[in-house]
Amino acid sequence: MDEFELLKQEVETCTKCNLCKTRNKVVFGEGFRNSKIMCIGEGPGYYEDQQGRPFVGKSGQLLDIILDVCGFNRNEHVFIGNIVKCRPPNNRDPLPEERETCIPYLYIQIELIDPKIIILLGATALKGLIDPNAKITKVRGEWLEWQNRLVMPTFHPSALLRNEKLKRPAWEDFKKVVAKYREVINPNHISDYC
Numbered sequence: 001m002d003e004f005e006l007l008k009q010e011v012e013t014c015t016k017c018n019l020c021k022t023r024n025k026v027v028f029g030e031g032f033r034n035s036k037i038m039c040i041g042e043g044p045g046y047y048e049d050q051q052g053r054p055f056v057g058k059s060g061q062l063l064d065i066i067l068d069v070c071g072f073n074r075n076e077h078v079f080i081g082n083i084v085k086c087r088p089p090n091n092r093d094p095l096p097e098e099r100e101t102c103i104p105y106l107y108i109q110i111e112l113i114d115p116k117i118i119i120l121l122g123a124t125a126l127k128g129l130i131d132p133n134a135k136i137t138k139v140r141g142e143w144l145e146w147q148n149r150l151v152m153p154t155f156h157p158s159a160l161l162r163n164e165k166l167k168r169p170a171w172e173d174f175k176k177v178v179a180k181y182r183e184v185i186n187p188n189h190i191s192d193y194c
Contacts, residue, residue: 004033004112007105011085017101019086019094025052026086029109031079036185037072037177038115039063039080040106041156042124043094049087054080059157063121066157066170070178071191079113081106083128099128110149116184118149119177122156141173143180150184152177 001009012026027044030053039055047057055063064074072078084094084102094102106129110118120126123136130146136153144151154173155166175194182189 007108007112011105014085014105017086017098019084019088019098022089023086024049027052027054027082028085029079029081030054031074032076033079033113035077035079035113036116037078037119037181038110038113038117039078039119039121040125040129041080041082041121042128043082043084044087045091046087054082055157058161062157062160066174069191069193070174071189079109079115081109083125093124103128110147116150117177117180118146118151120151120153122159125156126153141169141176143176150180152180
C-alpha cells in the first residue's frame with residue numbers, strides 16, 4: 001500500500017476530535033492524485049457526509065460546472081479536499097480545535113499530490129491554510145504564495161448560491177486560474193469560455 005492509501009486509511013478511521021462521534025462518513029477527498037490543481041473547502045455538508053465524497057450537494061454541482069467551463073474535471077485535473085474531513089453538526093463552521101486537529105492530514109495530502117495551484121473556496125479554507133485573520137472579501141482574486149505554491153482564494157460555491165452578485169467576481173478569479181494554468185502547466189489547455 002502506498003503513502004496516499006495509508007493516509008486515506010488513517011483518515012477514515014480517525015477519532016482525534018469529537019466530529020468522529022457525529023459523522024456518518026469521513027470525506028477524505030477526491031480527484032486525480034497527481035493533480036496540478038487542488039481545491040480546498042471548509043468541510044463536508046449533509047450530502048458529503050452521506051456519500052463520503054466532497055462537494056456533491058448543490059454547491060458541489062456548481063463547482064463542477066465552473067470547473068467544466070474552465071476545461072477542468074475531477075478525473076484529470078483537480079483534487080478536491082477540505083480543511084476538516086468530517087461534517088460539523090448542523091453544518092456549523094469547524095471549531096478552531098477541530099481545524100487544528102485535522103489540518104495536518106491536509107498538509108500531507110498537499111505534499112503527496114503536489115499541486116502547483118491551490119484554489120481556496122471560502123473564508124474557512126483561507127483562514128485555515130493561510131491566515132486566521134484573513135478576510136475573503138479583501139484577498140479573493142489575488143494570487144498568494146504558500147510553500148512555493150500559487151494560491152487563489154475565491155468565494156465558496158455555497159456563497160454564490162446565496163448571493164448572485166458574487167458570481168461575476170468568482171468567475172473572474174477562475175479565469176485567472178485558467179490563465180495561470182496555461183502559463184505554468186499547460187500552454188495548450190483548452191476551455192470553453194476563457
